[in-house]
Amino acid sequence: MPQEQKGREGKNSKVQGVQAVDRALSILEALARAEGPVMLSALSSEMGLHISTVHRLLNTLARRGFVEQEPYQGRYRLGLKVFEIGNRALYSLDIRAVARPYLRELVEEFNETANLAVLDGFEVVYIDQVESRNIIKMLARPGTRTPAYCTGTGKALLAFLSPFQWERFLATTPLRAFTRATITDPEELEQELEKIREQGFAVDKGELEEGVRCVAAPIKNHEQRVVAALSVSGPSSRITDELLHGKLAERVKTAAVNISQILGSGEARL
Numbered sequence: 001m002p003q004e005q006k007g008r009e010g011k012n013s014k015v016q017g018v019q020a021v022d023r024a025l026s027i028l029e030a031l032a033r034a035e036g037p038v039m040l041s042a043l044s045s046e047m048g049l050h051i052s053t054v055h056r057l058l059n060t061l062a063r064r065g066f067v068e069q070e071p072y073q074g075r076y077r078l079g080l081k082v083f084e085i086g087n088r089a090l091y092s093l094d095i096r097a098v099a100r101p102y103l104r105e106l107v108e109e110f111n112e113t114a115n116l117a118v119l120d121g122f123e124v125v126y127i128d129q130v131e132s133r134n135i136i137k138m139l140a141r142p143g144t145r146t147p148a149y150c151t152g153t154g155k156a157l158l159a160f161l162s163p164f165q166w167e168r169f170l171a172t173t174p175l176r177a178f179t180r181a182t183i184t185d186p187e188e189l190e191q192e193l194e195k196i197r198e199q200g201f202a203v204d205k206g207e208l209e210e211g212v213r214c215v216a217a218p219i220k221n222h223e224q225r226v227v228a229a230l231s232v233s234g235p236s237s238r239i240t241d242e243l244l245h246g247k248l249a250e251r252v253k254t255a256a257v258n259i260s261q262i263l264g265s266g267e268a269r270l
Helices: 003-033 040-047 051-063 080-092 095-110 152-158 163-172 186-199 241-262
Strands: 067-069 076-078 113-120 123-130 145-147 202-205 212-220 226-235
Touching (some): 003 040, 003 067, 003 076, 051 067, 095 113, 095 226, 095 241, 113 152, 123 152, 152 186, 152 202, 152 212, 212 241
Antiparallel strands (some): 113 226, 123 145, 202 212
16 A cells, blocks of 8 residues: 555544544433433434444443443443542542642732641641741641631531531530630530531631731532632731721632532532
């Protein structure tokens, strides 16, 4: 076979291969949009492809477990392989890698330290941080542990405990005062957590350390479960009520929602 002809065939084959993948993915997307199993003819019509082409692609997808066909009516639906791969993709997301660009953006905008924290037992553990460029700044190095009930990130996480976890928290965690602002009354703390659930963010008014303020928001995963909290913290002389309620709280909340969306929470990006 002449070399030129071989080149043309190789090029055409490559294009057809890419086209076939694109069509197969379009079938999966069409089945995902459908409210139930779909007939072959309906898929063919929706995609604008000949019924024999769609049938061949469906057979290939079915052999690999991405599509299943009903035994009697012959309709098609997504297979368990799609669920398996989707779950693996979600679990492979490193929350720190997802959150870090948002931490950087918050520091760039407000020049205060941004933190990422998780709940371990009933303590907050900081797992990532981007520091403020200010000489005087708030720092909680990754790995630092603090009580959850008197920090912004901790309250943002406690607010979404199950009733059983909340009862266990109250039974095992003494609410001791660190500053004059520390909440030590369980009923007052419960009211504070209710407010956090309503507004979507938490505020630390110097409850762990005098002169420190923090605003935090919860991050949800693909199961709609709160798995982390994002916060911005700094001295109360700079994080004023005007800044906090005027812009900062909304920006922290927006960043947390957008991270949640990337993790598969289903929330709309803000």
